[in-house]
Amino acid sequence: MVTSPLHQPSFFYRHRFWLLLLAAATLRHLPIVSLPFNWLESYFHEISHGLAAIIAGGKIIQIELFPNGAGLCTTQGGSRLLTAFMGYSGAAIWGAAIYSLSSVNQRVTQLVTASILILLVLSCIFWVRDILTLIILAVLIALFALKVKFYRHPWLNVSVQLVGLTVLLNALFSPLYLIDGRHRGDGATLAGLTSVPEILWVAIWLAIAVVLLYRLAKQSNKRPS
Numbered sequence: 001m002v003t004s005p006l007h008q009p010s011f012f013y014r015h016r017f018w019l020l021l022l023a024a025a026t027l028r029h030l031p032i033v034s035l036p037f038n039w040l041e042s043y044f045h046e047i048s049h050g051l052a053a054i055i056a057g058g059k060i061i062q063i064e065l066f067p068n069g070a071g072l073c074t075t076q077g078g079s080r081l082l083t084a085f086m087g088y089s090g091a092a093i094w095g096a097a098i099y100s101l102s103s104v105n106q107r108v109t110q111l112v113t114a115s116i117l118i119l120l121v122l123s124c125i126f127w128v129r130d131i132l133t134l135i136i137l138a139v140l141i142a143l144f145a146l147k148v149k150f151y152r153h154p155w156l157n158v159s160v161q162l163v164g165l166t167v168l169l170n171a172l173f174s175p176l177y178l179i180d181g182r183h184r185g186d187g188a189t190l191a192g193l194t195s196v197p198e199i200l201w202v203a204i205w206l207a208i209a210v211v212l213l214y215r216l217a218k219q220s221n222k223r224p225s
Contacts (some may be wrong), residue, residue, distance in 0.1 A: 046089020
């Protein structure tokens with residue numbers, strides 16, 4: 001079926017992915033404005049560690065977030081290999097999933113927003129033990145509560161897609177900070193467990209994020225007939 005010229009998608013709709021990707025890349029470098037997005041990526045990184053531990057039979061002891069975007073998830077039991085691996089890869093998957101699901105329709109976007117809000121609240125209840133992390137999560141909860149409040153707004157999908165891409169971009173670049181010669185963090189942990197060099201784990205995490213970005217870009221090129 002040929003679409004009438006009067007019903008051609010807008011420029012923004014046709015190039016939404018690339019415009020939002022540009023916006024996400026810009027947001028990463030804006031002082032203060034970038035902080036909530038850094039905290040959100042850090043949260044998804046740490047909760048991915050925790051969920052991996054739970055899936056492998058362990059449990060989460062505590063989640064800590066810091067103002068500079070760093071974080072720490074203390075777990076007990078489960079697979080150390082899976083738990084360490086899922087931090088960076090999990091954050092990338094979260095970002096891609098948020099973007100992809102919020103591209104379906106308004107209803108799915110509402111469910112995604114509400115689900116993240118519930119997860120943030122549950123994290124505060126069960127796994128937060130310090131006031132600083134509580135304050136950071138309170139900011140994130142407020143942002144998602146605002147999205148839930150305006151759940152019928154036509155730009156809800158776009159705002160949640162922007163969140164997803166920002167999380168994915170942060171997850172793409174975050175592993176690069178491991179290349180500092182200090183041999184600390186998830187890469188060093190995995191290197192110690194497997195004898196695979198830390199740089200290769202960094203490459204794997206980068207590849208995962210790049211593949212997810214490529215798939216989202218390819219998905220965005222599909223046009224309704």
